[in-house]
Amino acid sequence: MEMIKVRDVVTSFGSTVIHDGLNLTINQGEIYGILGESGSGKTLLLKEMIMLHKPTSGNITILGEDLTTIRYQDAQYLRRQWGILFQFGALFTSLTVAENVELQLKEYTNIDKKMREKIVKSKISMVGLPVRAGGLYPSELSGGMIKRAALARALAMDPKLLFLDEPTSGLDPIGARNFDTLIVELKELLGITVVMITHDLDSIYSIIDRFSVLADKHVVAEGSLSSVLESDHPFVERFFKNDYAKKRLNRSELSV
C-alpha cells in the first residue's frame, strides 16, 4: 500500500527553483531514505510532507489525504498519526523528558495518569534511555540522549508513520549504529513506516529498504541500493563510487 505519494512537486522562492517536478512513492512498512547534496531541498521536501511548508505546485498525498486540499480538522487528525524526529530534537525546553513524551497523550486522549505513566515509561525505555532520564530537562541531556528522547516523543501516539531528519547526525559511530538497529526493531515490531533524510552511508547500506536521490532539482534515482547504483548521474557517481564508499560497502556486505 502507498503511504506517501509525491507528484510533480515544484517549489520555488521567487526566481530560485528548489524542486522542479519531484515524483516519489513510499510504501507501507518500508524504511525509505531521502538522499541528496546539501542545498538540494531534502529538508524542504520533508517540511512539505509534514505540512510545515506548502509546495508552489504539485500534490502530496499522505495516508490517502491530499495535502493541497485538506481541511483543517482532517489535517489535525493526520498530524496525530505521524511522529517526527527533528534534526536537533526540538524538545520543549521547559518540560522534562517524561512531560515531553506525555504531552500529546495528555492533550488528545482521556487516559488516566497511572496508565499514561506506564506508556511514557515503556516509550522511554524502548528508545534505550534509563527511566530516571524521564525526570531530566532537555538542557541536562547529552546530544545522543536528546535524539533518543525526541524519538520517544515521536513514538508517543503510536504513529503509523515516522519522519526522521538526519537521525544519526551528531551521534558517535557506535551510537549511530545502535540508533539504526533501534529504528529497524521499531519498524518490525510496531509496523511503522519510516521516512528518513540521511547522509550516513552505513545507514543506507544496512537499514534502508528503498531510497531516492535528489539532485539538480529532480529525483535522479529511486529504488533499492542496487538499482540506484545502476544510475550514472554525477551525484550518484560521486557519492557511491568513490573509494571510501566502496570500502564501506564491502565491509557491510562482509558483516551481513
Added chain:
Amino acid sequence: MNSSYLKLNEYKDHIIISSMGEWTLYNISTIERTLQKIYDKGIQKKIIWDFSNVDEFDSSGVLLMISFYNKFQKDHTVELVGYTEAQERMYRLLLKYQVEESIPKRADGLIYRFGKSVVSSYDLFLKFFDFSGYMLIAFFRYFRYPRNIRIKEIIHYMERSGASALLIIALTSFLVGMVISYQSAVELAKFGADMFIVDLAGISITRELAPLITAIVVAGRSGSAYTAQIGAMKITEEISAMRTMGFDPYYFLILPRMIALMISLPLLIFFADIVGILGSMFAAGMELNISYMQFLDRLQEVLDIKHFWIGIVKGPFFAILIVMIGCFRGLQVTDDTESIGYQTTASVVNSIFFVIACDALFSIILTIWDI
C-alpha cells in the same frame, strides 16, 4: 459487564473474555474501566482471554492487557488465545521494556523553593559584582590601548539606540511637558501667578523629567534589545566561539554599546529638554495666553544653566546602568528558551528601577551640596 470492547461468556468451568474493536489510545480508558469492573467482581474460574476479534491493537492496548493479565494471573490461570503474530511481537517488545522503576518527580516543596530563590538571588548578586569588576578593568584597559576602540561599532550602536529613538522620545517628552503645564496652569491661575509656569516647567523638565523619561524609554527600547541579542548569542554559542578566538566579549559586545549610549543618552536628554519645553510652551499659550516670546524671555531669566547641566550629567550614569544591567542579564541566559524571556523582562524592570533609584541618589547628594 458487556461493552463494545469486551464480552463475557460464563461456562461451567471457565469464563471466556472476548476482546473486540479498537484497543487503541483513544479507547483505552473506557476499556480499562470495564476490565476493572470484571476484575472487581472476583472471578473464581479459569479465564480464557480471546483476542481474535480485535481490529486494532496499539502499544497502549497491549500495555493495558499486560497489566490486567498480571492481575488476573495472581488468582487463577489465564489463557490468551486468538492473537496475531504482529500482536505477539508487540507484546514481547513491551514486555522486554517493562520497568518497575518510576520516573523521578521534579516538584519541589515550598521551603525548598524559597531557600533556592534566596541562594540564587545571593548568587546573582555576587555574579553582578564579578561582572562589574570585569567591566571596570575592561573599561580602563580599553582606553589604555586606544586602538581597541572600535569607532565604527560605536557609531552603529549610537544610531541604533540614539538616533532611531528620537521620534518616540520627542513624542513622550512633548506630551509630558504639555501635561505638566496644563495641570499646573489651573492652580497657578488661582493665585494670579501665571508667569511662574515658566519657572516650574523649565526647571522640572530640564532637571528631572527629561532625563528620567529618556532613560526609561531607552531602558525599555535598547536595554531589552541588549539582553535579547546577547542572550541569543549565548544560546547559539557565539559568545563561546568569540572567547576561544580571543575576542573578549567585554570589548566587542558590551563596551561599544556602553560608550555609544554614554554619548547618545545626554544628547537625547538635550533633545527631550527642547521638545518638553516646547510642549509646555504650547500648553501655556493655550491655557494662560502666555505668548511664546513672553515664555522664552522669562525662561532666559529664571532657568539657571546649572539645572540643564545637572540633567545632562545624569545621562552617562543612566547609560552605564542600562547597558550594564542589559548585558549582564543577557549573559545570564541559559540553554532553555524560557530564560531569554525571563531575563529580558528582568533586565527592563531592573534598569528602570535602578535609573529611578540613581535619580533619587542624585537629588540627595545635590541637596547636601546645595546645588
